Amino acid sequence: MRFGYWMPVFGGWLRNVDDEGMEATWAYARRLAQRSEQIGFDLTLVAELNLNDIKGMDAPSLDAWSTTAxxxxxxxxxxxxxxxxxxxxxxxxxxxxxxxxxxISGGRLSLNVVSSWWATEAKKYGVQFDQHDDRYARTGEWLDVVDGMWKEPRFSYSGTYYSVDDAILEPKPARRPRPTIYAGGESPAAKALIAQKCDAWLTHGDPPETIGAKVADMRARRDALSLPPMQFGAAGYAVVRSSEAQARAEIARITDVKQSAKGYANYQDWIGNTQLEQQVSLEDYSVSNRGLKAGLVGTPEQVAERILEFERAGLDLLLLQFSPQLEEMERFAEEVIPLVNGTRPAERAAA
Structure with missing residues (x-):
C-alpha cells in the first residue's frame, strides 16, 4: 500500500470546525511536504479550486499549479x-x-484530471460550465491532446472542443512514457472514459467491500479494452487514538453538523452537479470526499487491519486526510504505517 495525503490548500477538511490549526499558506505546505517524505508518505494530492469550498468562498485557498511547481x-x-x-x-x-x-521534480509529477462540478465557481471566474456528460466528452479530447503533445515530435488534432496544428513540445516530461494520469468518477460516462484513457482510478471513501466491487468493475472494463492494468486509489479520513472511546469522541466532535456553515451551500452545489452511486449524508458532508466512510477510525491496530482489508480489495493507494494535518500525520506514520508494512496486527496479537 502506498500512502498519500491531500495537501490542505483550503486550510483543512472539516466543514464544522472553523480553525483546524493549518493555515492555507505556502509556508505550511512546504513544511508539510518536506516532513511527509521523511516519515514515510509517498504522494501528495494538490486539489485545484479557485474558491474555498470547505471553509467558505471568502476563505483563502492556494493555487494548485504554482504551489505544485x-x-x-x-x-x-x-x-x-x-x-x-x-x-x-x-x-x-x-x-x-x-x-x-x-x-523540475525529476519525474515526480502526476495529474488528477477532474471534470468540473462547481458551477458557481466557473461563473465567477468566467469559465464555461458544461453539463455532466458533455464535461466528460470534453475531457476525452483534452486527454488526447495532452497525451499527443507529450509523446509526439509534432502533434495535430481537430476535435469538437480542441484543435492544435503541428504543435511542438520540448523538452518532453522526464517520466516516460508519460506522467501518471489519475481520474475519479462514478457515472457510466466517467468510468468508460477513465478505463480507456487514464492510468489510475480514484474513488471517494467507502468500506473495503464496496471498494472491492468497484475495483473489479474497473478491471473488467480495462481488460475488455486489452489495455495494461490500472492502479487504484481511494480517499479516507483517519482518526487514530489509543482507545476506541477516544476515537469515537473525536468523530462526535467533527460531525457536529452545522447547516449554517460557510461551506454548506458549496456542498449542495457539488451534490447537484455530480452523479454519485449513493446518497450522501450530513455526516458525510462534515468531512470532504466521504472520508469517514472508509472507516479508518480507532486504535493503531484497528486502523492498520482496515488498511490491509483495502489492500486485499485491490487498492494500491490511500489518499488520506487528517486534522490537524501535520500532527496527525506524525502519529499515523509512527503508529500505523509500521504495522501495515510489518507484522499483521492479528499476528502480533497471537505472538
Missing amino acids: ALAAVTERLEIMTAVRPTFHAPALLAKQAANIDR
Whole structure:
C-alpha cells in the first residue's frame, strides 16, 4: 500500500470546525511536504479550486499549479499529484506547463484530471460550465491532446472542443512514457472514459467491500479494452487514538453538523452537479470526499487491519486526510504505517 495525503490548500477538511490549526499558506505546505517524505508518505494530492469550498468562498485557498511547481523544487522523493480541470486549462498549454514541472521534480509529477462540478465557481471566474456528460466528452479530447503533445515530435488534432496544428513540445516530461494520469468518477460516462484513457482510478471513501466491487468493475472494463492494468486509489479520513472511546469522541466532535456553515451551500452545489452511486449524508458532508466512510477510525491496530482489508480489495493507494494535518500525520506514520508494512496486527496479537 502506498500512502498519500491531500495537501490542505483550503486550510483543512472539516466543514464544522472553523480553525483546524493549518493555515492555507505556502509556508505550511512546504513544511508539510518536506516532513511527509521523511516519515514515510509517498504522494501528495494538490486539489485545484479557485474558491474555498470547505471553509467558505471568502476563505483563502492556494493555487494548485504554482504551489505544485514550488513543491517540486523543495522536495526530493514525494510524488506530486496535481488536480487539473480541462475547462480551466487549454490542453496544449497545460501539457507544456506540466512537462516543465515534471522536469523540475525529476519525474515526480502526476495529474488528477477532474471534470468540473462547481458551477458557481466557473461563473465567477468566467469559465464555461458544461453539463455532466458533455464535461466528460470534453475531457476525452483534452486527454488526447495532452497525451499527443507529450509523446509526439509534432502533434495535430481537430476535435469538437480542441484543435492544435503541428504543435511542438520540448523538452518532453522526464517520466516516460508519460506522467501518471489519475481520474475519479462514478457515472457510466466517467468510468468508460477513465478505463480507456487514464492510468489510475480514484474513488471517494467507502468500506473495503464496496471498494472491492468497484475495483473489479474497473478491471473488467480495462481488460475488455486489452489495455495494461490500472492502479487504484481511494480517499479516507483517519482518526487514530489509543482507545476506541477516544476515537469515537473525536468523530462526535467533527460531525457536529452545522447547516449554517460557510461551506454548506458549496456542498449542495457539488451534490447537484455530480452523479454519485449513493446518497450522501450530513455526516458525510462534515468531512470532504466521504472520508469517514472508509472507516479508518480507532486504535493503531484497528486502523492498520482496515488498511490491509483495502489492500486485499485491490487498492494500491490511500489518499488520506487528517486534522490537524501535520500532527496527525506524525502519529499515523509512527503508529500505523509500521504495522501495515510489518507484522499483521492479528499476528502480533497471537505472538
